[in-house]
Amino acid sequence: MNIGDVADLSGLPAKTIRYYEDIGLVEPLRSANGYRSFRQSDVHKLAFLGRARALGFTIEDCRSLLKLYADTDRASAEVKQIAEEHLDRIDRKIAELTEMRATLSHLVDACAGDHRPNCPILADLAMEEDKTRTARAAD
Amino acid sequence: MNIGDVADLSGLPAKTIRYYEDIGLVEPLRSANGYRSFRQSDVHKLAFLGRARALGFTIEDCRSLLKLYADTDRASAEVKQIAEEHLDRIDRKIAELTEMRATLSHLVDACAGDHRPNCPILADLAMEEDKTRTARAAD
DNA sequence: GTTGACCTTCCAGTGAATGGAACCCTTATG
């Protein structure tokens, strides 16, 4: 199979597939004309990669997961550990974003968003003292 | 003030401050010895940048925000629009991560995580048909 | 005068692709 077909099947852009070959995640054969020639197993691997990346696993995680997948003797504990670490990363990221969101939406709500120059968003970023408000801690 | 002091005051690494000068966000003066010489206004700007970045605004957002901050005639609507677009980005990111989290934690829960090779996480990534389960749609 | 803590510039690398240029291969059609 040529790269275009594999791209269609796996949902990955051809460019990404070439990149995955570059970094050693897949090793397609080559046809006489120099075209990459993908086996079923390559397509399967790429689809696996697509799903793992969609879950946010890093490329290095993916490399490990592929290795574990290929090793039918692996302990599921090894896989679970990678997944749990990733879950932690996700949780930390969500917490970080949620905090940003809270602060930001607070500021957005406080901003009139009209033609006038007065802007609580800029005031906060500049840490200006605002006499019309009481202590920030009271928020 | 030298870069080290500004780094301490603003909480930004010296390297980052130099980078911000590189891309034109601050323009400190220079002392006779070639050292950067920061005014109060530079320090203030950098602290502003630090807070804006902590809220996840992109560097280009920061550039715009600084420009608006400097323009005392700006309409708060301009600021609010930038903030609202960023809030949308954050919301989309949180939604994406939350979905990943749901799928992943589901898989992690299903995995025994012991010495045995059977692993629902890998099975899912590989889209293996699992005779012990009924259709995935039933999940 | 020498140590050590500063400061300087410049170059390279991060992650995970993505865009583009320049060129080759295959097949169909005028």
Add this chain to the structure above:
DNA sequence: CATAAGGGTTCCATTCACTGGAAGGTCAAC
């Protein structure tokens, strides 16, 4: 036969926001 369309190939640059490191200049204290 020429050529045009639509594959494919490689290689280089760019993205974002820094961060690390090397090689060297400056300054204050001892």
